[in-house]
Amino acid sequence: xSGKDVQSGGVRPLIDWRRAFLDTSTxxxxxxxxxxxxxxxxxxxxxxxxxxxxxxLLLLLxxxxxxxxxxxxxxxxxxxxxRQFIARWLGDEAGMRGIALASGVGSVTPGxxxxxxxxxxxxxxxxxxxxxxVAYLTSWTTLGFQRIMIWELxxxxxxxxxxxxxxxxxLPFIAALxxxxxxxxxxEKHKLDAAKTAAGREPGPERNAGEKP
Amino acid sequence: xxxxxxxxxxxxVILGAIAHxxxxxMVRAALRSAFGRFVEIMPKIAVALIAAGFIxxxxxxxxxxxxxxxxxxFYGIMLATFAGGFTPGGPIVTFPIVLVLLKAGAGFPQVVAxxxxxxVFALHRMITYEIPMMGWQFSAVRLVSSLILPxxxxxxxxxxxxxxxxVPKVF
Numbered sequence: 001x002s003g004k005d006v007q008s009g010g011v012r013p014l015i016d017w018r019r020a021f022l023d024t025s026t027x028x029x030x031x032x033x034x035x036x037x038x039x040x041x042x043x044x045x046x047x048x049x050x051x052x053x054x055x056x057l058l059l060l061l062x063x064x065x066x067x068x069x070x071x072x073x074x075x076x077x078x079x080x081x082x083r084q085f086i087a088r089w090l091g092d093e094a095g096m097r098g099i100a101l102a103s104g105v106g107s108v109t110p111g112x113x114x115x116x117x118x119x120x121x122x123x124x125x126x127x128x129x130x131x132x133x134v135a136y137l138t139s140w141t142t143l144g145f146q147r148i149m150i151w152e153l154x155x156x157x158x159x160x161x162x163x164x165x166x167x168x169x170x171l172p173f174i175a176a177l178x179x180x181x182x183x184x185x186x187x188e189k190h191k192l193d194a195a196k197t198a199a200g201r202e203p204g205p206e207r208n209a210g211e212k213p
Numbered sequence: 214x215x216x217x218x219x220x221x222x223x224x225x226v227i228l229g230a231i232a233h234x235x236x237x238x239m240v241r242a243a244l245r246s247a248f249g250r251f252v253e254i255m256p257k258i259a260v261a262l263i264a265a266g267f268i269x270x271x272x273x274x275x276x277x278x279x280x281x282x283x284x285x286x287f288y289g290i291m292l293a294t295f296a297g298g299f300t301p302g303g304p305i306v307t308f309p310i311v312l313v314l315l316k317a318g319a320g321f322p323q324v325v326a327x328x329x330x331x332x333v334f335a336l337h338r339m340i341t342y343e344i345p346m347m348g349w350q351f352s353a354v355r356l357v358s359s360l361i362l363p364x365x366x367x368x369x370x371x372x373x374x375x376x377x378x379x380v381p382k383v384f
Contacts, residue, residue: 014245020253029260029340036267044270056266060259069221071251075243076228080235112303113342115221118250121346134355138362141332151304155312163377164325167369171329171362179358185350 067114074118078125086126094129102132103172106139116140130188135176142168254345261341269301269337278317285323293323294363297330301337321374326367333359 020026041049090098109116120133143165152161184192232239281289281296300307311324319327334356343352 014249015252016249020256023257026257026260029257029264032340033260033264033267036264036271040267040270048270052266052270053263056262057259060262064255066218066221068247068251069218069225071247072244073221073224073228075247075250076225076232076240079239079243080228080232113338117342117346124347124351130351130354133351134358137355138333138359141335142329142362142366147304151308155308160321163321163370163373164328164366167325167366167373168329170369171333171366174365175333175355175358175362178361179354182354182357185348185354187348187350 063112063114066112067118070115070118073115074122077119078122081126086123086128090123090128090132092129094132098129098132099135099173099176102128102136102176103139103143106136106172107143108145109136109140131176131180134179135172138175139172142171257345258341261345265301265337265340278314278319281314281319281323281327283320283323285320289320289323290326290364290367293319293327293367294330297327297332297363298334299336300327300331307331322367322370325370326363329363329366333362 037049040052088094090102094101106116109119116137120136123136124133148161148165152164156164229240229243232243281293285292300310307328311328314324314327315321339352339356343355
């Protein structure tokens with residue numbers, strides 16, 4: 001799922017049905033679902049099988065409104081915040097400052113993955129660096145303020161919750177620094193190529209850059 | 214539930230107002246793109262959620278507790294890390310499991326490793342959200358970058374608890 005569509009509006013159809021139903025990851029998930037479902041049906045019985053489907057669909061229904069809102073928020077962020085701004089604060093040149101900022105924002109982002117992942121997608125489209133995104137996600141999961149307030153304080157007690165918080169502070173930095181040593185993803189390679197081609201011919205258009213050798 | 218809607222809701226209103234002031238067309242374009250993205254991602258998430266639910270039914274839970282006691286050292290921390298990583302579901306599922314683990318005699322550093330493993334690996338969340346939205350390559354990068362985090366958190370907990378006076382055994 002890449003999201004170049006947000007800026008280039010108009011050319012793209014409202015809903016890409018092929019992408020929704022026929023893309024590889026959907027098919028792989030469907031295969032896993034079928035295999036695991038068959039195993040549950042055989043070993044645990046029909047009751048557990050249908051009960052699982054029901055509870056997962058109810059779960060899906062319960063977070064659908066949050067997710068719709070999150071996608072809207074993400075689209076607004078993409079439209080409002082300039083690429084230069086993201087690139088400057090969270091891009092490749094931002095370095096440790098970007099990692100620290102991303103960790104801070106990740107920690108205060110409340111809500112589940114249906115809120116945080118659309119935000120990460122928007123940041124990625126806007127030119128945020130890999131280390132910033134890894135720091136953001138690690139911080140959101142290990143230092144998440146909301147999770148600590150709602151779950152850990154009441155269930156583990158303040159002392160244990162504070163120890164866990166304390167030992168987790170270095171984690172986003174460690175993950176972000178390790179991530180810088182790993183090979184580039186295809187998407188990052190495309191971005192890099194596009195940036196190089198765009199830099200090659202001066203004021204030219206940014207977007208159609210990849211086409212000419 | 215209501216609280217969960219509050220944050221994105223307030224954010225949407227504020228950002229929507231700012232965008233509207235710049236140009237009303239911007240809001241319409243954002244709504245359009247959000248709706249398209251949302252509809253495209255939903256079938257994937259539905260299929261992935263059900264798949265994860267089935268997997269959760271197949272993997273046992275409380276058996277692990279006895280193996281990750283305070284004296285279980287390196288083995289216990291690694292076991293807790295993996296058990297955490299394969300624990301499906303959100304906090305509603307996981308924190309009850311944590312209580313079961315503590316009752317079954319798990320050590321706190323091991324529980325920290327478990328919670329960190331669940332937080333950073335979360336197979337369930339990767340399958341449902343990260344891979345569909347960010348691509349498997351980014352997921353792989355993030356996963357590899359996070360491999361050492363749960364043991365680090367576990368050993369830091371041992372260190373902190375040693376400083377505080379509660380002394381769990383190491384190795």
